[in-house]
Every structure is written in C-alpha cells, then in structure tokens.
Amino acid sequence: MGAASLIERNDYAFGQLNDIVGFHIRLAHGAVYRHFTETFADLDLTQKQVSVLWLVDDQPGVSQIELGQRLRMDRATTMTIVNRLQNRDLLRRERSETDGRKQALYLTDQGSEALVGAKHAIGEHESWLKSRFTSEEIDKLVEMLARIHD
Amino acid sequence: MGAASLIERNDYAFGQLNDIVGFHIRLAHGAVYRHFTETFADLDLTQKQVSVLWLVDDQPGVSQIELGQRLRMDRATTMTIVNRLQNRDLLRRERSETDGRKQALYLTDQGSEALVGAKHAIGEHESWLKSRFTSEEIDKLVEMLARIHD
DNA sequence: CGCAATTGTTAGTGGAGCATACAATTGCGC
DNA sequence: GCGCAATTGTATGCTCCACTAACAATTGCG
Numbered sequence: 199m200g201a202a203s204l205i206e207r208n209d210y211a212f213g214q215l216n217d218i219v220g221f222h223i224r225l226a227h228g229a230v231y232r233h234f235t236e237t238f239a240d241l242d243l244t245q246k247q248v249s250v251l252w253l254v255d256d257q258p259g260v261s262q263i264e265l266g267q268r269l270r271m272d273r274a275t276t277m278t279i280v281n282r283l284q285n286r287d288l289l290r291r292e293r294s295e296t297d298g299r300k301q302a303l304y305l306t307d308q309g310s311e312a313l314v315g316a317k318h319a320i321g322e323h324e325s326w327l328k329s330r331f332t333s334e335e336i337d338k339l340v341e342m343l344a345r346i347h348d
Numbered sequence: 349m350g351a352a353s354l355i356e357r358n359d360y361a362f363g364q365l366n367d368i369v370g371f372h373i374r375l376a377h378g379a380v381y382r383h384f385t386e387t388f389a390d391l392d393l394t395q396k397q398v399s400v401l402w403l404v405d406d407q408p409g410v411s412q413i414e415l416g417q418r419l420r421m422d423r424a425t426t427m428t429i430v431n432r433l434q435n436r437d438l439l440r441r442e443r444s445e446t447d448g449r450k451q452a453l454y455l456t457d458q459g460s461e462a463l464v465g466a467k468h469a470i471g472e473h474e475s476w477l478k479s480r481f482t483s484e485e486i487d488k489l490v491e492m493l494a495r496i497h498d
Numbered sequence: 499c500g501c502a503a504t505t506g507t508t509a510g511t512g513g514a515g516c517a518t519a520c521a522a523t524t525g526c527g528c
Numbered sequence: 529g530c531g532c533a534a535t536t537g538t539a540t541g542c543t544c545c546a547c548t549a550a551c552a553a554t555t556g557c558g
Contacts, residue, residue, distance in 0.1 A: 212418065213406035215399065218470065219477050220380050222490050223397055225497035227377035228420050231372050231515090244544070247372060249365065256363035263505060268362065270378050275546055277507065282544095299505040299554045320368065327369050330495045339492050340372050345480045347375035365541060381546090394513065425515055427538070449523045449536040460524090 215286075230327060237323045241315055246271075246279055248320070251305065251313045254289060259302040261294065270347070288312050373496075380477060391465055396429055397422075398470070401438060401455065401463045409452040411444065420497070426436045438462050 213219050222296075234245050249269055256259060264277035280303065283289040288309035292298035303312065328336055365371050384395050393401075399419055404410060416426035430453065433439040438459035444450035455463065478486055 213403070215402050215406070219398065219474060219486060219490055220384060220395070220470075222493040222497065223373075223377055224379050224399075225420060227373055228492040228515095229371050229497040234370060236517095245370070246545075249371065249374075252365050253363065256365070261505075268372075268374060271545085271546065273506070274508090274548080278545080297505085297555070301506070324369060327496065331492065335492060336369060338488065340369060342481065342485060342489050343372040344375040346477065347372065347379040372532070378546095385546095396514075411536075421514085422516065423537070424517080425540090428514080447524070447536085 234291055234323055236318070237319050237326075240301050241312065241319060243312065243316055247283060248284060248313075250279055251288060251309055251316065253297045254303045255310065255313055258304050259292075259294075261297075261302065263301040264298075265303065283309070383476055384473055387469050387476075388466070389468060391462065393462065393466055397433060398463075400429055400433060400465045401459055401466065404439060404453045405455050405463055407456050407461065409442075409444075411447075411450040411452065412452075415453065433459070 206212050212221070231245065238244070238248070246269070250265065253265060253268060262276050262280060263273065265271075265280075266273055269276075271279070280289060280291070285293060286308075287306055290306055291301045291303065294302045331339065356425070362371070374418055381395065388398070396419070400415065403415060403418060403459060412426050412430060413423065415421075415430075418424055419426075421429070426473075430439060430441070437456055438453055439493045442454065443450040481489065
C-alpha cells in the first residue's frame with residue numbers, strides 16, 4: 199500500500215466506470231430526482247407532473263401531442279400523466295375548435311393553485327442544486343445539457 | 349449571436365421552464381437513456397444492469413449492500429436487479445466466508461462475456477454523447493455532475 | 499369520395515424506486 | 529456464554545415512467 203493508494207480518492211468507488219459520462223449523468227439525475235421527491239412530498243407532485251402543469255400554464259390550449267413532444271414523452275406516457283392530473287382536477291381537456299382530433303389542455307383553478315405552490319418548492323429545490331456552482335458554471339452546465347437533449 | 353438568438357429559437361418551447369437546471373438534467377438524462385436503450389437493444393441490458401456487472405467485475409466478491417450504496421440504490425432495488433442478472437446466469441451469489449450475513453457477488457463466465465460486449469457498446473454510446481464536446485468540456489461536465497451526486 | 503396522416507385512447511409489459519415487514523447472522527455489552 | 533441491537537438479505541406490494549401494439553375518430557389531400 200503505497201502513497202498511490204487508490205482508496206484515498208473517491209474515484210476508486212467506481213473504478214473505470216468513473217470515466218463514463220453517461221454514468222455520471224445518471225447518478226446526477228438520481229440525486230436530483232431524490233431531492234425533488236423529498237421537496238415535493240407535501241404537494242404530492244412528481245417532476246413530470248410539475249413540468250406538465252407548468253407548460254400548460256405557459257401555453258393554455260396546447261394539444262397533448264405537442265405537450266408530449268416538448269417534454270420528450272410519447273403519446274401513451276403523456277396520456278397517463280394527463281389522466282392522473284385530470285383525475286385530480288388540476289387539468290381539464292377540451293375538444294379543440296379548430297381541429298377535432300386535438301384535445302386542448304387547460305389548468306383548472308385548482309391546478310393554477312397547485313402550480314403556485316410547486317413553483318415555490320421548485321425555488322427551494324433549485325437553490326439546493328445551484329448552491330454547488332457559480333452563476334457562470336450554471337450557464338455552462340445548462341448549455342452543455344441542452345446540447346445533449348436538443 | 350448570443351442569448352438573444354437563443355431566446356428567439358428553441359427556448360420558447362419551454363418558457364420559464366428553460367431556467368430550471370433540474371429540468372435540463374432530466375431531459376438530458378432522458379436523451380441519454382433513450383440512446384443507451386437503442387444501443388443495447390441487442391444485448392438486452394439496461395444501464396443499471398451494465399453498471400452492476402461492471403462494478404462486480406471490478407470488485408469481485410462485493411456484497412449486495414455495498415453494491416447498492418455505490419450505485420445509489422436501496423436494498424430492495426438492488427435485490428431485484430441482482431435477481432434478474434442471476435436468473436440470466438450472468439451473476440452468482442455466494443455466502444461470504446467472513447460474514448454469514450453477506451452475499452459475495454461474482455460474475456459467471458457468461459456474465460464476463462456479456463460485459464465484454466457491453467463495454468464495446470458503451471464505447472459507441474459514449475462516442476455519441478461526447479461528440480458534442482471538447483475534451484476540456486467533458487472534464488468540466490463530469491466534474492460538475494460529480495458535484496451533484498457526491 | 500377515398501385514402502393516408504394525425505391525434506387520441508386503451509391495454510399490456512417491464513424497469514426502477516421506495517416502504518414495510520420478517521429472517522438470519524454477527525458483534526457487542528454484560 | 530447470553531441476550532440484544534445492528535447489519536444484511538429476502539419477500540411483498542405499491543407508484544411512476546417509458547414503450548409497444550392495436551384501434552377509433554378526425555382531418556387533409558389527391
């Protein structure tokens with residue numbers, strides 16, 4: 199056991215796995231997911247649900263398919279999430295007047311209320327996440343992540 | 349070019365959501381997950397499964413609890429993943445000689461073979477991911493992601 | 499009109515995460 | 529050595545998310 203002992207560095211815990219970028223994205227996502235879930239335990243909302251409420255609030259009357267595309271979900275996944283939110287009276291569907299195939303999505307009053315609470319919780323969650331970085335680093339991080347998902 | 353052109357282009361799709369770091373991490377993770385799944389369709393292995401095989405190969409005889417801690421999974425989740433791999437004869441459990449409570453995990457020959465194939469596929473997957481960045485950016489990205497999950 | 503594309507819906511599969519309860523083993527205080 | 533607490537594994541059940549496949553309704557176009 200010389201001074202070069204690998205154990206002194208955290209990296210040893212993962213061995214070669216440490217060099218895999220995708221691995222770190224997954225771990226980071228997991229950490230964010232867990233903290234999000236804790237922060238939102240009272241509100242009983244998931245990341246996806248908040249994203250949906252947020253987007254529908256931003257663009258009232260959006261169709262399900264467009265919502266799904268923006269959040270990178272397929273139609274079936276979008277359905278189940280919208281169903282859940284509709285069953286909880288946070289969201290309502292309306293037949294689009296211009297295109298009978300489409301469902302126009304709107305927040306209910308209750309949904310708007312929930313979103314207000316959610317945005318507050320998001321603030322705490324983001325503070326927890328951003329506390330690790332300078333604002334320059336945050337810009338760089340977001341820009342790099344966008345390069346991956348765009 | 350600059351911030352203004354970004355806002356004209358894609359950003360509107362997400363509205364305010366665009367400023368949420370956690371949102372971008374989730375989208376990036378989803379994109380990586382999807383590409384990983386496509387790359388590994390033939391091998392029929394998930395990200396988690398590959399991580400487990402990789403770590404067990406790196407540290408033969410590791411206990412389930414330690415494996416779970418390193419990959420940030422609880423005991424129950426670790427169980428189900430190890431069960432799946434054991435049922436496919438990629439992994440085997442052995443009672444630890446030093447501690448009767450522990451299960452020592454080892455790859456089977458078949459598991460080692462599968463891992464070889466997986467590492468090759470990981471190479472392709474990582475190339476796809478890294479093609480967006482310079483090597484300096486990759487170092488910075490990994491370092492920032494590690495700050496989140498450590 | 500008739501056909502293809504789009505959108506929505508339904509049902510089923512599987513991975514992953516978590517909570518809870520219980521069993522086996524170990525280690526420690528006494 | 530005995531008894532209890534801690535550790536580890538196991539079993540069960542729940543939720544969420546993503547995907548596929550099949551089918552229906554509507555729209556748009558040749």
